[in-house]
Amino acid sequence: MTLLSVNYRHTGGFKPHYLNNAAIEETATAVRAQLVSAETDALPLLVLGEIDGLNVNGVSFELWVSLDNPVSDHESGETVCGLCEFDPGAGADAASLLVSPVGDGMTEELVLSTFGHELGHAVFEAPSWIAGSKVGPGLFDDVAEQPLKVYRMTTRDAAHLTGPAETQNPPAAAHETTRAKELRIAEYRANEFMGSLLVPRARLLNAVIEMAPKFDVTVVPGPSLLVGQLPNSLTLKADGFLGDFDLENLQKAIGKRFGVHGRFIRVRMERYGFLQGSRPH
Secondary structure (H helix, E strand, C coil): CCEEEEECCEECCCEEECCCHHHHHHHHHHHHCCCCCCCCCCCCHHHHHHHEEEEEEEEEEEEEEEECCCHHHHCCCCCEEEEECCCCCCCEEEEEEEEEECCCCCHHHHHHHHHHHHHHHHHCCCHHHHHCCCCCCCCCHHHCCCCCCCCCEECCCCCHHHCCCCCCCCCCCCCCCCCHHHHHHHHHHHHHHHHHHHHHHHHHHHHHHHHHHHCCEEEEECCCCCCCCCCEEEEEEEECCHHHHHHHHHHHHHHHHHHCHHHHHHHHHHHCECCCCCCCC
């Protein structure tokens, strides 16, 4: 079993405090380092399933993981990819992380991605849920009449795991409420955590340098901090006879190496600035 310990900037209520992409990536890197070695590419689902507790910014809680049963939406009753929730009536110091198993509509890659996303919620949302539940009632409140609030984040389908790649922060809708903004940022943050956890920048860079020539994709190295060292960044050029088809095949091959879909790799390449026209985030 595995107990994870991680820290990041937070408010007095243990909510994440202005975490940019670099801080999210740093947090995902710290979590990954406690699960696999630095030379490992694919992060196995079996390893993730062994996580049974977290200590986040000093808030300690159990993590109840389930990967064996279809997960149902509590409102519609429909099967969803997964969810992360805190129910103080079930456990005052425990969050649940539930992911539907491989089956109808759930590929191995989707199960792994969903777990990474929900783990992001457990890392960034659960501490404030648990800490907030321990705040006592007001002087004139009847404790017996205080309802136990259940906190829940649900991944309804694969599209939920596709975050915007064009901006550092997701776009705001017109007349967006504070609650809607918080939810939007939380989902974006969980997606970025998932991406960096499953396909770290450094491991992807090494894989690209090694595999690109096999697919007739040109690697244009970026500047290195030290002479003779691998580049810190790169840009891929798919300007051969088959062009984007070669690049797509490269992404599929790298996806197999990391245990994710080729589209997942393309998004990470965009986020890390590996593709022409993209910029690192």
